[in-house]
Amino acid sequence: MKLTVVKIGGNIIDNDDALADFLREFAKIEGKKILVHGGGKVATDIGRKLGVEPSYVDGRRITDKETLGIVTMVYGGLVNKNIVASLQSLGCNAIGLTGADGNILPAIKRPVKHIDYGFVGDITSDDIHTEVLNIFLRMGLIPVLAPLTHDVKGNILNTNADTIAQEVAKALAKDWNVELIYCFEKKGVLLDAANENSVIARITTEDFAELREKEVVSAGMIPKLENAFVAINGGVKKVIIGHAKELSDLCVAKAGTSII
């Protein structure tokens, strides 16, 4: 049975109208589905007002104790619950979850090597408690996952939403035909970064090797594509990368870049 996992980023969350449009399209997706959302600037804005400046070490964003409190309340509360309430009004029986809820996403606090990232959690698909997610999906619930996990020692941890989407998709690929859709602010993987209409419709593993060798794909897309192939190699049937505005077309591979 098909399961669609959709990830949206901060650029949509920060724009009320874009988010409302996106959720209307998400609500129309048939079959089982999961939404994974990122953070957005709102956490930084609220943090600033509370006197918590974003913290960096060697140019890398750090989640200190104060930042953790802010992302817990903004991602896990404000953003997540407003998305859930909106989806409910659209007839989607959404349930907002962090990785601590039902212990679905136990994580390892990132070990300190060169940099102490603070309260950041790393997850792997093997550790995900899919049995809980599976029951929810079979009940007809639509999980809405905030970018938060936990260390099973009492601490919430900040975790990248792309990673959550990818690992959840891989973990559930054992039980479902999973399609993973990454929505971002471009129409897909572009042949020419300056031309929004140069979307590459389809990329296979061989294509990717070639595109990378010829340096056709922009540097920023490389990690996204690498993640996509990790998902594909982990059993996910298809990964689609495209613009949030085109979600309905992305679902039927009429838009965006399909990675297969």
Next chain:
Amino acid sequence: MKLTVVKIGGNIIDNDDALADFLREFAKIEGKKILVHGGGKVATDIGRKLGVEPSYVDGRRITDKETLGIVTMVYGGLVNKNIVASLQSLGCNAIGLTGADGNILPAIKRPVKHIDYGFVGDITSDDIHTEVLNIFLRMGLIPVLAPLTHDVKGNILNTNADTIAQEVAKALAKDWNVELIYCFEKKGVLLDAANENSVIARITTEDFAELREKEVVSAGMIPKLENAFVAINGGVKKVIIGHAKELSDLCVAKAGTSII
């Protein structure tokens, strides 16, 4: 089968040590259980820092749009998710929920009569989606309910935690032998408000009529007792009112006031 519904208020949530002690005792309760938590001063403190002063009309607290955002993030995010993470570390498979999640607590935005309370939701046990809570309980999950509901039109609503505890207890009384425990900052219903040790061990409907007539019970306790009897008359087996510090004794009716 027995189900224990425990409500804790803001005075415990505002005190990290008291909350940690309480959760350790809560984790030890055997059988099925639900925790309902209130708000606490932290929402007011964070609101103030964000420039949102508590809003009152005719002396009644109002939930305006700004306050709603703050309670959504603080109650639904910060407080709820930290409780869930703590319970997970204690071996309790907690799941944090607002009334929007799984549409468990659909509410009516309070109609404007003399006062417009703003984004405040009223619930009744008949509207509660117990089938979702029942599946969670049977799965071994421990619902942790934030004092938030929704209007099924896309809005989160602020709802009194005592009311949520009472209505959820009543709704689930159809399927379980429900005991409802209200934890607050007194040892129980006191005969003499000035004497912490004058706890009335047991109050029946007849006792309550007599206590009220003789004005033995302090005015502040009357609504709590009235709510307790509403629960009892709605099918709840027992209501126990007492101090959060004595939770384990409250569970076996060795402390607090039992209302039967």
